[in-house]
Amino acid sequence: MIIVTGATGRLGSLIVERLLDRVPAERVGVSVRDTARAAGLAERGVRVRRGDFADPGSLAGAFEGAARVLVVSADEVGAAAVTRHTAAIDAARAAGAERVLYTSHQAASADSLFAPMVDHAATEAHLAGTGTPYTALRNGFYASTIPMLLGRALETGELVAPEDGPVSWTAHADLAEAAAAVLAGEHGFEGPTPPLTGPDVVDLEGVAAVLTEVTGRTVKRVVAGDEEWAAGLVEHGVPAEQASMLVGMFRASRRGEFAVTGPALEEVLGRPATTVRAVLEEALAAR
Numbered sequence: 001m002i003i004v005t006g007a008t009g010r011l012g013s014l015i016v017e018r019l020l021d022r023v024p025a026e027r028v029g030v031s032v033r034d035t036a037r038a039a040g041l042a043e044r045g046v047r048v049r050r051g052d053f054a055d056p057g058s059l060a061g062a063f064e065g066a067a068r069v070l071v072v073s074a075d076e077v078g079a080a081a082v083t084r085h086t087a088a089i090d091a092a093r094a095a096g097a098e099r100v101l102y103t104s105h106q107a108a109s110a111d112s113l114f115a116p117m118v119d120h121a122a123t124e125a126h127l128a129g130t131g132t133p134y135t136a137l138r139n140g141f142y143a144s145t146i147p148m149l150l151g152r153a154l155e156t157g158e159l160v161a162p163e164d165g166p167v168s169w170t171a172h173a174d175l176a177e178a179a180a181a182v183l184a185g186e187h188g189f190e191g192p193t194p195p196l197t198g199p200d201v202v203d204l205e206g207v208a209a210v211l212t213e214v215t216g217r218t219v220k221r222v223v224a225g226d227e228e229w230a231a232g233l234v235e236h237g238v239p240a241e242q243a244s245m246l247v248g249m250f251r252a253s254r255r256g257e258f259a260v261t262g263p264a265l266e267e268v269l270g271r272p273a274t275t276v277r278a279v280l281e282e283a284l285a286a287r
Contacts, residue, residue, distance in 0.1 A: 001065045002183050003029045003097075005051060005088060006072035008037040010144075011103065014176030015070065015183070016041065022184040031062035053084035059091035066092060070101040070183055073123070077115050077245060085123040093132050101183065102127060103175075104136040106168060106195040107257040114252035115245050124192060135189045137179055140170030140197030140265070141258050143276065146207060147283040153219050154284075159208045160222045162229050162247060165254040166201035168261045171274035174198070178268045187268050194264035198273040201259045210277050214284065226250065 002019065006012035007030035019028055025044050031051030032038045042048040051062025053074055063069055069092035074084045085102070092100045108120035127134045146169060153159040178196055181187050202210075204221055211219040224232075226247045233243040252258065266273050 001027055001029050001047070001067060003031055003063055003066040003069045003092075004072070004183070005031040005053075005062075005070065006074075007041065008032050008034070009072065009075070011172055011176055011179075012072045014172055015072070015179045016046070018177045018180035019183055020044070020046070022180060022186070029062075029066070031059065053088050056087040056091060059088060060095060063092050063095035063097065066095050066097045068099045068101065068183055069095070069097045070179065071103070073103045073120065077119060081116075081119045082122045082126075085119075086126045089123070089127055089130065093130055097132070099133045099135065100127060100130070101135045101137060101179070103179070104138050104192065106138045106140050106197055106260050107252065108136070108138065108192075109257070112252055112257055113255060114248045114257065117252065117257065128191065134191065135182060136192040137175075137182070137189075138193045138195050139175050140168040140195060140261070142175075143169040143171050143198070143274070143279040145169075146276065146279060149204065149207075150211075153208070153211065154215065154217075157218055158220050158222045159204055159211070160224050160229070161204055162226045162250040163223050163254050164204050164250050165256055165259060166203050167253055167258040168195065168197035168201050169276050169279065170196070170198045170265065171279060174265060174269060174273050178265055181268050195260050195262045196265040196268070197261040198275065199261060199263070199266065200276070201261055202276050203253075207276065207280070210280055214277065214280055 007016045025046050029047035033052045035048050038048045049062040051059045071088045074081050104120045107117045110121045124136045208219045208221040230243040230247050
């Protein structure tokens with residue numbers, strides 16, 4: 001049986017859908033914190049069981065009979081995230097999983113300037129030390145972040161953010177399809193995968209240019225100071241700790257941490273990856 005955790009989240013739910021395109025529902029199980037939210041999957045024949053990384057005792061039942069377990073990274077940062085990831089990995093091994101997969105990041109590094117990348121590196125290190133065959137999916141930076149960085153750019157004509165660098169923006173849908181293909185055994189990777197990214201890297205200057213083309217209105221890139229930008233977030237209700245972490249994203253990008261790309265994702269998909277332009281067009285259409 002193939003088990004997917006976080007199956008009601010944005011990435012996990014997409015992975016399950018693409019997995020069901022490839023394997024019978026009776027071979028798929030999901031581990032979710034709230035089984036009621038996965039009722040639709042249960043009706044389709046998917047095995048739905050409660051599993052919570054913060055409650056390791058719940059994972060034995062959720063992972064029972066698993067041949068492969070995909071641990072979708074938690075939406076947390078720091079020691080709590082690593083603790084939850086390692087609990088899930090250890091539970092998968094205890095359940096007898098032949099392979100453990102984990103949604104990591106192409107910039108996973110112990111010395112990253114962006115905190116989540118440090119967490120990914122620590123989780124990968126734990127995986128590597130287990131002795132169980134594993135695959136760390138080195139996903140590109142989620143392209144869904146771009147609309148959140150725009151601020152009031154469409155109203156003011158100015159995209160205001162700290163100095164940045166090129167980023168390998170990659171669509172959730174593409175990464176989900178690739179994960180499903182790997183889970184189904186269509187493609188094999190041992191250890192960390194090559195970067196699973198779109199073919200291009202784009203900075204916010206490039207994003208502003210695409211916005212200009214798509215909307216027909218000039219959008220200018222305006223660089224703000226790190227502290228000034230973070231203070232603006234705090235004024236709008238963002239916790240200071242989160243604002244500081246987000247500044248780290250820009251510092252990491254201008255150091256080139258997210259500028260790595262490659263053909264692996266498109267090779268797995270068998271088609272071109274989604275472009276930044278397509279992501280922006282979809283985001284604008286949803287407004």
